[in-house]
Amino acid sequence: MIAGCAPTQHDELKIPNGILAMLFFLAVEVMLFSGLISAFLVIKAGTALWPPSGQPRLPVMATGINTVILLASWATLWLARRRLFQTQLYLTWLGLSVVGGFIFLSLQGMEWIQLLRFGLTLQSSTYGAIFYFLIGMHAIHVLGGLVGLIVVYRKARAGAYALHPEGFEMAFYYWTFVVGIWPVLYGLVYWN
Amino acid sequence: MGWFTGIKRIGLAYVGLLYGTRIAMACSVCFESKGDVRQAFVATAVFLSITPLVLLAGILSYLYRRYIP
Numbered sequence: 309m310i311a312g313c314a315p316t317q318h319d320e321l322k323i324p325n326g327i328l329a330m331l332f333f334l335a336v337e338v339m340l341f342s343g344l345i346s347a348f349l350v351i352k353a354g355t356a357l358w359p360p361s362g363q364p365r366l367p368v369m370a371t372g373i374n375t376v377i378l379l380a381s382w383a384t385l386w387l388a389r390r391r392l393f394q395t396q397l398y399l400t401w402l403g404l405s406v407v408g409g410f411i412f413l414s415l416q417g418m419e420w421i422q423l424l425r426f427g428l429t430l431q432s433s434t435y436g437a438i439f440y441f442l443i444g445m446h447a448i449h450v451l452g453g454l455v456g457l458i459v460v461y462r463k464a465r466a467g468a469y470a471l472h473p474e475g476f477e478m479a480f481y482y483w484t485f486v487v488g489i490w491p492v493l494y495g496l497v498y499w500n
Numbered sequence: 501m502g503w504f505t506g507i508k509r510i511g512l513a514y515v516g517l518l519y520g521t522r523i524a525m526a527c528s529v530c531f532e533s534k535g536d537v538r539q540a541f542v543a544t545a546v547f548l549s550i551t552p553l554v555l556l557a558g559i560l561s562y563l564y565r566r567y568i569p
Contacts, residue, residue, distance in 0.1 A: 323567050331562070335555040342551050346544035353540035 330478045334485045337449070341489055344442050345496060351438055358500055360435050364426035366498045367419055374415045375494050378450075381408025382487040385457075389480050392473055402461050405483070409454040416447055439497060446486070446493055453479075453486045 352358050359365060381404070388401035420440075428436045460479040463469065469476045 323563055328563075331559050335552075335559060338555055339548075339552060342548055346548055349544055350537060350540045353536040 324474045324477075326474045326478050327481075330481050334481060337485060338489075341445070341493075344445060345492070348438050348442055348496065351434055355434070358435070360433050363433055363435050364423060364428050366439070367422070368498050370415070370419065371494060371498055374412055374419075375490060377408055377415070378412045378487055378490055381405045381412065382483060384408065385480055385483055389476065392469060392476060399461070399464055402457070402464055406454065406457045406461055409450060409457060409483075413447065413450050413454060416443075416450075442493060442497060446490060449486050449489075453483050456482060 384401045384404040388398040388405065391398040391401065428439065430437050430440050456479045460469075460476055463475060
């Protein structure tokens with residue numbers, strides 16, 4: 309809006325740049341994971357025995373609990389978003405989301421250490437290669453989302469989102485994607 | 501060697517390349533014709549073709565509902 313002019317309907321219809329950019333960025337991310345999932349499915353279809361013999365089985369139960377933790381971290385972020393303009397309680401929910409993401413990432417790291425000890429490496433088989441690439445790609449995204457949530461938490465404490473909540477919205481969209489894609493990966497990779 | 505210049509060198513290299521080529525086998529279905537692989541390849545090709553359209557439609561629909569009164 310030009311200074312001195314009254315706001316028009318056109319001004320009110322503007323979509324925040326950050327929100328628009330995040331939505332298209334997430335569309336790119338969906339295509340990235342779609343390509344990786346497609347590669348996984350084609351490789352799996354071409355193998356007679358999956359997982360291949362001599363390769364360790366993935367910890368379905370432990371990762372299932374980890375999945376619940378990640379979903380809970382999204383739920384707390386959703387609650388924080390609902391309370392954004394109402395009370396200071398949203399800081400608590402936001403903090404819980406950060407903790408949930410951190411626990412998920414830590415347990416994933418511990419799982420990888422165990423799998424490496426059992427002999428599942430990038431070079432051990434195609435199974436190992438696609439597992440580490442696909443699940444590792446998601447872990448990198450969780451790490452990025454976690455850093456984003458920490459930044460949002462610090463800004464929220466300073467009251468940065470009272471008038472302009474776009475930054476919070478962007479973090480919420482990104483975390484929704486990261487959490488939403490995980491059950492798909494878990495079902496495809498861990499449940500054989 | 502005065503006769504072996506320019507276009508003749510290129511022609512010889514071209515013939516050499518023709519004789520040197522082999523099947524690349526870069527695509528899984530080119531050398532693996534099992535039914536499961538073919539089916540997975542077709543299914544993922546359809547999936548990857550439709551996904552961008554669904555995403556674009558979803559984003560535009562969301563923006564319309566959220567920001568257009």
